[in-house]
Amino acid sequence: MNALKNKRCRAAACLLMFAFCFANASPPDPDDGRRMYRDGVMPTGEPLTAIVAGDVPILGTQFSCQSCHGQSGMGAAEGTYIVPPVAGQFLFSESPQPARPAYDVQSLARLLRDGVTPGGRQLDVVMPRYRLDDTDVADLAAYLRDLSSGWSPGVDDTVIRFATVVTDEVSTEERDAVMAVLNTFVEEKNRQTRLESERWDRGYTPASRLPTVHRDWVLEEWQLSGAPDTWGAQLETHYRANPVFAMLSGIGDGVWGPVSRFCERNEIPCLFPGVNVTDAQPDDFYTLYYSRGLELEADLVASHLREQPVTNLVQIYCTEASQQAALRLQEGLDGTQVGVRHLRYSCDEALLADTISELVTSAGESAIVLWMTQDGVAAFPEKISSGRFYVSSILLDGAFGEAVASLPGPVFAAHTFRLPGQFDPAFARFNVWAKTREVELTSPRRQSEAFFACLAMKDAIAHMGRFFIRDYALDTLDHAQSIVAYLSYYPRPTLGPRQRFVNKGGYVLELVDGEPQSQAAEWIVP
């Protein structure tokens, strides 16, 4: 409390002897400013208070600076509202349009309290008028001064660097197929902009004499091998040798946690890895995914079982990723009467009928979830029957086929993609792109996903202009709803501020003799 009081006295003194303060007083605290900016919370822990729309009182926890101006402070636009950039390089320098002199701490205080710029312009009522004292404003100014102040790593005057992570459980064929898409896209992009670096100083207008915003893309492949708990160190080694601006796409069939932790730790945008499970944490910022993968499938099965319960549920799987899905499903059935059992077997060994029978043979209706690939389902012991089977469309790669048809009981597939037989305009477009570039589509879904990752990256970079700032790249994607039209496979993709999964729902498809009953399928967002 005393410290706080001193700080306030100091601020009052600063106003009296502004010039002396820079030399004498202990500096304002940018960390306090950061909490105000990001969370809308004062150093005391209380939310900021403000007035919006003329007379509406609000709290900083409902409206932090970041919620409109972005984590980068580079601004945004929504509808007809334009949110100007507030990062130091803009705020503390003169602006030609709309015209105003550079801010200082006093004029910033006036803006925040009364909504009046140093140019005398009254801001729209959508900008909250905050109740802040001089110390708070000084803290906020200290944070803004360095916010997005320089380029992020991985960019220089000629190139921007990316890496694609490939884990060692991915087959060589799939790896080659995805890398062919990525490398083709990068080569073509570089070919298209190869003259841009020479063009810039040839014009007569000041704008045409600015250095080019175009950079050659340089893509490296980072292969991870061995146990996942060693991946973090492998990634750090790669990153030290080649600090990339962002991670582009990525392929993994198993766990992805170490990669997403690496991205959060180093604050690197990781755009759209093709993975089956995400390991995403609620406050993660840096990785954007297509969907929650197998865990979304687990939620779809859980919602189906909640509507049509069984007495016993047996989940059978042989991988870490499938186990993660099985645990998620069990969680989703908490509070129901469904008894859940797990059977994890070794992927290299045959699944024994007796082992399963022991788990299935008890009174009441039963269901079996096969968290397995085509081969696993094909090897499933014939004599095991069940009231119901659930299969994973992701693990079966969308092909239900004979193996599924021969399961002895009704089969339901958790399906997070477009319904079989439904026209997919984005894939049709991608297919033409691949054909005309002689890229063979052997893993069409993963390849189309990699293509979308490139488009998203290109879109984000185009919007950054000459401000190569990682958080800005991600902030622009918050508002990039229009690019999802280019995403294949997923029927209802959406992006939005702080949303990290493009696809949020799916179907529980009934399969009759292996034929999906698309007509009756209902879209579920669990």
Added chain:
Amino acid sequence: MRAALSITLPLAATLILAGTALAETASHDKHAAHRAAMQNTRYEATTEHYSVPDVQLLDQSGTRVDLQALLDTDEPLALNFIFTTCTTICPVMTATFAQMRRELGDAGGDLRLVSISIDPEYDRPEQLRAYAEQFRAGAGWEFLTGDSEDIVRVLKSFDSYAGSKMNHQPITLLKSPGSASWTRIDGLASGKDLAHEVAERLLHR
């Protein structure tokens, strides 16, 4: 629509930021800016006829709601369109709804509030519940989501469909008990303005 640099944006859009230029005064009048902001609140009210589509939506508790039945109420009603991750105008609209209710006081006791999410894929009942709590919405205020195709039908029927949710406009719709027509308010009205419109048009005071 996004902006990397506001300089490149059309003039029409940048004008929205601009209000009445205030003369810089030597002595700081604490309320001048506030008064200007109040006067600066611009909105337009028109009378419209809409036909509500036959759709089933979900409220914040996950209960199915028949929209036609909900809106065909003998209580005065205010409706808006929001989404929970919207950064610019939705939090303002939601806070303004709450303020409008406070302004009305006892007179607004029967006023029903309905906020329909235009991002139904993300805004599930769970998100809507958290959002309602964040804005201390309280009883008599329903937050609705549903199937995205149904939501598009609702938006189109109220002439409020802007394609992408990122082009979404501030619109408030008011309806008197038993009336077939709606008062449509385009723009960000203040809590006082909305309360005034409600009192005058819905509560006839």
